[in-house]
Amino acid sequence: MNAAQGLKVERWTPLSAVATAGGVALLVALAFGPVLFGANALDNLTELYVYVILAAMWNALAGYAGLVSVGQQAFFGLGAYAAVQLTNHGVNVWLALALAGLAAGAISLPTSFFVLWLRGGEFAIGMWVVAEVFHLLVNLDHSVGGVTGTSLIALSSYDPVERRRYTYWLALASMAVLLAAVFVLLRSRLGASMQAIRDDEQAAGSVGVRVLRAKLVVFVLAAIGCGAAGAVWLAGQLTFQPNSYFSVQWTAYMLFMALVGGLGTFEGPIIGAVIFFAIQNQFGEEGVWYLVGLGTAAVVFALLLPRGLWGTVEDRFGIRLLPLGYRVRKLGGGRAPSTSPRVAAESELT
Amino acid sequence: MLRVEQLDAHHGLLHAVRRVSLEVADGETLALVGANGAGKTTLLRTIAGGHRASQGRILFDGVDVSSLPAHRRVRLGITLVPEGRRLFPEMTVEENLLVAGRGNGEWNLGRVYDTFPMLRPLRKKRAATLSGGEQQATAIARALMTNPRLLLIDEASLGLAPIAVERVYESLEAVVGGGTTVVLVEQDLGRALAVSSRVACMLEGRIVLEGAAAEITREQVVEAYFGLKRRNGKAVQQ
Amino acid sequence: MIWVNQVVQGILLGGYYALLATGLSLLFGVMRIINLAHGDLAVVGLFLLWWLHDQGLSVPAALAVMLPAMALAGILLQRVLLERSLRSGVLVPLLTTFGLAIVMQNLLFEKFGADIRSVDIGTFAYNGWKITDEIYVGHLPVVTFCVAVVLLGALQLFLSRAPIGRSMRATAQDPDTAELVGVNARAVYLVAAAIAVATAGLAGAFLGMRTTFDAYVGPTQLIYAFEAVVIGGLGSLWGTLFGGIVIGVAQTVGAQIKPQYSILAGHLVFLAVLGWRLVNGAIAARGGFRAALGLET
Numbered sequence: 001m002n003a004a005q006g007l008k009v010e011r012w013t014p015l016s017a018v019a020t021a022g023g024v025a026l027l028v029a030l031a032f033g034p035v036l037f038g039a040n041a042l043d044n045l046t047e048l049y050v051y052v053i054l055a056a057m058w059n060a061l062a063g064y065a066g067l068v069s070v071g072q073q074a075f076f077g078l079g080a081y082a083a084v085q086l087t088n089h090g091v092n093v094w095l096a097l098a099l100a101g102l103a104a105g106a107i108s109l110p111t112s113f114f115v116l117w118l119r120g121g122e123f124a125i126g127m128w129v130v131a132e133v134f135h136l137l138v139n140l141d142h143s144v145g146g147v148t149g150t151s152l153i154a155l156s157s158y159d160p161v162e163r164r165r166y167t168y169w170l171a172l173a174s175m176a177v178l179l180a181a182v183f184v185l186l187r188s189r190l191g192a193s194m195q196a197i198r199d200d201e202q203a204a205g206s207v208g209v210r211v212l213r214a215k216l217v218v219f220v221l222a223a224i225g226c227g228a229a230g231a232v233w234l235a236g237q238l239t240f241q242p243n244s245y246f247s248v249q250w251t252a253y254m255l256f257m258a259l260v261g262g263l264g265t266f267e268g269p270i271i272g273a274v275i276f277f278a279i280q281n282q283f284g285e286e287g288v289w290y291l292v293g294l295g296t297a298a299v300v301f302a303l304l305l306p307r308g309l310w311g312t313v314e315d316r317f318g319i320r321l322l323p324l325g326y327r328v329r330k331l332g333g334g335r336a337p338s339t340s341p342r343v344a345a346e347s348e349l350t
Numbered sequence: 351m352l353r354v355e356q357l358d359a360h361h362g363l364l365h366a367v368r369r370v371s372l373e374v375a376d377g378e379t380l381a382l383v384g385a386n387g388a389g390k391t392t393l394l395r396t397i398a399g400g401h402r403a404s405q406g407r408i409l410f411d412g413v414d415v416s417s418l419p420a421h422r423r424v425r426l427g428i429t430l431v432p433e434g435r436r437l438f439p440e441m442t443v444e445e446n447l448l449v450a451g452r453g454n455g456e457w458n459l460g461r462v463y464d465t466f467p468m469l470r471p472l473r474k475k476r477a478a479t480l481s482g483g484e485q486q487a488t489a490i491a492r493a494l495m496t497n498p499r500l501l502l503i504d505e506a507s508l509g510l511a512p513i514a515v516e517r518v519y520e521s522l523e524a525v526v527g528g529g530t531t532v533v534l535v536e537q538d539l540g541r542a543l544a545v546s547s548r549v550a551c552m553l554e555g556r557i558v559l560e561g562a563a564a565e566i567t568r569e570q571v572v573e574a575y576f577g578l579k580r581r582n583g584k585a586v587q588q
Numbered sequence: 589m590i591w592v593n594q595v596v597q598g599i600l601l602g603g604y605y606a607l608l609a610t611g612l613s614l615l616f617g618v619m620r621i622i623n624l625a626h627g628d629l630a631v632v633g634l635f636l637l638w639w640l641h642d643q644g645l646s647v648p649a650a651l652a653v654m655l656p657a658m659a660l661a662g663i664l665l666q667r668v669l670l671e672r673s674l675r676s677g678v679l680v681p682l683l684t685t686f687g688l689a690i691v692m693q694n695l696l697f698e699k700f701g702a703d704i705r706s707v708d709i710g711t712f713a714y715n716g717w718k719i720t721d722e723i724y725v726g727h728l729p730v731v732t733f734c735v736a737v738v739l740l741g742a743l744q745l746f747l748s749r750a751p752i753g754r755s756m757r758a759t760a761q762d763p764d765t766a767e768l769v770g771v772n773a774r775a776v777y778l779v780a781a782a783i784a785v786a787t788a789g790l791a792g793a794f795l796g797m798r799t800t801f802d803a804y805v806g807p808t809q810l811i812y813a814f815e816a817v818v819i820g821g822l823g824s825l826w827g828t829l830f831g832g833i834v835i836g837v838a839q840t841v842g843a844q845i846k847p848q849y850s851i852l853a854g855h856l857v858f859l860a861v862l863g864w865r866l867v868n869g870a871i872a873a874r875g876g877f878r879a880a881l882g883l884e885t
Contacts, residue, residue: 068682070624114859117866120678121622122822124686125814126862129855132811136852248807252690259683288694295694298687302680303672400768424770436765438758449758450769452751496770 011187019321027176034165042168046236048277049171050229053178054250055257055269055276057225060182062255063264064194065218068120070251071127072226074111074134075104077245079227080234084144084152093154097170097231104227108220116215128248135246149241152234167235174228181221183322186266190214256294259301262308266322271310351376351531352397352428352500357406359389359396366392368555369406374500374548379532381542381563384552385575390535391433393552394502397533398430399423410500427499433508433535435489439478443469443488446477447495455497462491466521483514487521494525501525504535519545539571553577591844593723598840600725602816602833603733604798608791609813609820609828610739611784617823618760618780619674621681625689626788627810628696629665631803633658633789634796635696638707647709651793655786662785663778670781671774689806696803707796732794736832739787740825747825752779808851815858834861 033042054076061067082103086096115126139147155163185191193214196203234240253276261272283290305312313319352374359367366389374380382390395401397408399420408416415423420430429450437446447462463470466487472480477488486506493501506522507515519541526532526545536542543549543563551559551574559566559574572578612626623629633654640650669688673681709728716726747753758766759776767773795801795809812835820831835854842853 062679066679068679070682070686113867114863118862121616121624121682122818124624124682125622125811128807129811129815129858133852133855133859136848136855140848140852252686255683255686263679288698291694292691292698295687295690299669299684299691302683302687303669303676306676306680398768400764419772419774420767421770421772424768429770430768432765432768436762436768438761438765440761441754441757445754445757448751449754449766449771492769 015319016322023322027172030172031169033168033172039161039164042164043236044277044281046164046168046171046232048273049175050232050236051253051257051273051277052270053175053225053229053232054254055261055273056179056182057222057229058251058254059258059261059263059265059269060185060218060225061222062258063262063268064186064191065215066197067215067219068124069127069222070124070248071129071131072222072254073246073248073250074127074131075108075223075226076230076233076250077131077138077242078107078134079104079230080240080245081138081144081230081242082227083231083234084150084240087152087154088143093152094166094170097235100231100234101174101224101228104230105220105224108223111223112216112219116212116219128251131246131248135242138242138246144240144242147242149239149243151239155235155238163235167232170235171232174232178221178225178228183266185217185221190217194218252291252294252298256298258308259298259306260308262310262312262314263306265308265310265314268308268310272308275309351411352533353407353409354393354397355407355409357393357396357408358404359392359401360404361392366555367396367403370552370555370557372550372557372560374531374533377529377531378548379526379534379546380548380550381546382533382535382550382552383537383539383542383571383575387554388552389555390552391504394430394504394533394535395432398428398502400430400432424496424498427497428502429493429496429498429500430502431489431493431504431506433504435482435485437477437480437485437488437492440476442474442476443480443484444473446488446492450492451495451497457494457497459495462494465494465524466491468517481514482510483517486510486514486518490518490521490525498530500531500533502533502535505537506534507536507538507541515541539568539575543568543571551575590722591841594840594844595837596723596725597729598837599833600729600733600836601840602829602836603729603736604791604794605812605816605832605835606829607732607736607739607787607794607832608809609816609832610736610743610825611786611788611791612810612813613817613820613823613825613828614743614780614787615784616817618756619670619777621670621674621685622814623670623784624682624685624810625692625806626685626784626813627808628689628692628806629658629661629785630788630792630795630809631696631801631806632661632692632792633785634707634792634801635700635803636789637793638705638796641707647707647797651790654789654793658789659782659786662781662783665785666778666781671777674777689810693804693806700803702802704800704802705796706800707793709797713797728794728797732798735790735794736829739790740829743783744825752776756780812854815854819858819861 030045033045037045054072058069058072061069061072079100083096083100086099086103087093091099111130115123115130118126138144144150158166193210197211197214230245233245257272257276258269259272260275261270262268279290283293301308307315352372354370354372357367357370358365368389370389370393382393384390392401396403399415399418399422403416406416407414410423410426410428413426415426415428418426438449441449444459447459451457468484469487469491472484477485480488490503490506503522506518510518515538523545532546534542534546546563549559549561549563549566549571550557551571553574554577558577559570608630611629612623615621615623615626636657637647637650637654640653641647645653669684670681673684713728714726716724718724747757755766755771756776756779758769758771759773763773766776795805815835816831817828818831819834820827820829834857838857839850839854843850845853
């Protein structure tokens with residue numbers, strides 16, 4: 001590359017500007033949901049928002065930081081647990097639900113001391129052990145009903161229509177904030193660090209990337225996100241049963257969504273969540289065959305389509321919807337040497 | 351014995367070996383020289399099967415081995431002593447040797463220890479604890495245990511003290527004397543020319559000079575090495 | 589004295605965990621893969637044993653059929669799934685084995701339903717020797733422990749003396765160079781996978797004899813196996829026995845304090861060992877706590 005050739009490095013392209021504006025507009029429009037949609041649709045959307053959050057968080061961990069966690073259900077359950085506990089201690093129920101994510105994030109800090117040093121499969125199962133520990137500890141807590149669980153009684157004092165509305169807005173707001181957080185993270189220097197870590201941790205460390213620091217930020221963010229999701233789920237379900245919230249099933253769902261949608265992309269988890277939501281509603285009643293299908297899909301995608309649906313689209317057509325990478329452009333007409341998508345993609349640093 | 355035809359090899363987008371054609375006859379010793387990054391290691395690895403060629407053919411005794419995995423090529427008689435020795439660190443010297451062969455061919459433990467006497471007292475020592483020279487000897491000995499007909503040696507003297515290099519080359523002469531065909535990548539031009547019957551020089555993935563060691567002058571090799579061309583009697587960078 | 593009995597029971601339980609962990613340890617040592625489906629593979633072997641027994645075979649005969657079948661399953665698993673996963677980086681093996689675990693659990697549930705079962709070995713399940721008034725060792729736990737020790741010993745011997753075992757060690761340390769000296773790495777991996785899955789099946793058999801099971805007990809077994817491997821030191825076979833014993837003793841002693849504490853005790857001990865070991869190592873490697881946390885520039 002020759003400076004004399006007049007090259008420009010830019011982050012926004014016309015397409016990404018449109019896409020980002022469109023995304024924001026969509027979020028704003030969805031805020032009017034309670035006015036536009038009926039009860040059923042609101043419930044469905046709330047469920048979808050939870051899936052999006054979970055998928056985005058798992059993707060941030062695995063797709064960006066290279067941390068495959070089989071234990072995110074730990075924070076999902078802890079979020080719900082925190083909401084119950086806060087409410088039991090007199091905090092307004094909606095405030096408690098809003099703070100639940102932060103509580104989970106707080107707990108993730110000491111947790112990270114045990115697991116964040118682990119790599120690969122060790123981290124995966126280590127997180128699973130952590131989830132089991134939290135599960136067992138919560139089971140021993142009789143103030144939340146132990147194994148049988150309890151309900152968020154404080155919510156039943158609200159009119160169902162109101163409750164549904166607030167739950168919807170809580171879900172939408174959580175999703176918007178968390179997606180924005182991931183977006184900002186990826187655009188920042190930390191985001192570039194994480195990509196480097198994912199590609200080659202040792203090499204990244206050797207050029208001064210604070211590997212542990214970067215991983216910690218993602219770890220805590222993912223904990224906050226999963227905790228918030230757990231709180232929203234609780235608001236929707238009303239009941240808190242540890243066995244269901246701390247089940248490793250949630251990891252299976254997150255893994256499926258992130259993998260099928262596109263690991264390491266921003267849009268992927270959203271697409272994966274939509275697909276999962278659709279499948280869940282169609283086949284959720286089929287019991288075990290549905291789960292077999294999920295597992296098989298995970299295996300097939302991991303082997304044959306590891307970039308997921310969106311990742312493959314991005315690679316094949318060389319498009320980037322959101323301004324998360326860098327583009328090198330020749331000034332004075334035209335693009336860099338080749339117009340073939342593959343080479344264009346390779347001349348981009350993402 | 352070995353015929354390489356229009357071989358191409360890449361490291362990702364880097365074109366490391368460009369349309370290389372080469373022939374090595376039975377019993378010859380070919381020295382392959384060139385600057386770092388010229389493609390010598392890649393070429394050797396591709397011949398041995400440790401790297402996949404993008405184009406071209408490798409014929410060994412007339413048989414096309416281009417698509418065979420490395421361990422099959424070893425069975426046929428092509429063995430590589432890789433750059434950096436690459437011993438199995440947690441295994442002893444003897445175990446390293448035994449992995450390569452049980453010693454039921456021409457080469458067995460006894461003959462190996464005779465050729466590399468320094469290794470006999472080190473038999474039970476963990477490979478990671480050996481000195482550079484000892485490791486190099488073990489690496490060559492290990493390759494010999496596979497009873498190779500074509501022995502490829504990558505940078506035998508790299509990182510070794512002069513006296514260690516001396517001993518390695520002494521043993522190497524015994525090997526060469528025994529009739530094994532050898533292709534030797536060597537930074538030390540003097541040694542390379544001294545021990546080999548033919549020389550080839552690589553530059554940026556191509557062979558730019560080739561011929562009998564006796565006929566090629568040192569100056570010619572140096573020029574080819576650095577990509578210099580004679581212009582008006584003076585050597586100039588191309 | 590009751591505590592001594594608990595410790596003894598814990599040690600014997602450790603034999604089972606070591607048996608369970610052997611396959612996990614082997615696959616990790618040779619291929620650097622953590623097989624998230626390991627526990628479920630043990631359960632598959634167990635269900636196969638149960639089913640054969642149910643069809644009329646004696647338990648020993650069923651075992652004789654199940655073990656080779658599991659070895660074959662291991663080869664299939666390696667060929668179809670793990671081989672490809674290996675080439676694709678660190679993430680993929682975890683994703684595929686996890687997906688596989690989900691598939692296996694639910695297929696087992698589909699075929700065998702929700703009934704809780706165990707393998708009927710008659711009085712062998714609870715007969716034993718009375719050492720003192722407070723200490724009682726059952727036949728089954730002792731046999732399990734002995735089998736674990738014998739298996740680990742045999743495996744250790746295999747790895748150090750047998751040519752294939754040597755090749756396996758070489759491949760584990762440097763697969764590329766192993767190929768270059770004539771080792772067929774692919775074949776080595778197949779053998780490793782066969783041994784790993786067969787031993788998982790064997791452990792599964794002892795699980796079924798020891799206690800009740802259903803289609804979903806796989807994941808918990810995986811966690812115990814993993815804890816044993818990590819405590820004992822990744823890559824060390826005898827360490828796996830040590831790790832198994834630590835977990836076993838933690839669980840039995842924990843159970844004595846309060847039954848619900850049993851499993852939790854095992855996990856907490858694991859986390860404690862993990863935390864202590866990693867913090868120690870990290871502090872040393874990075875020159876102090878503050879440096880490790882990136883608080884120093």
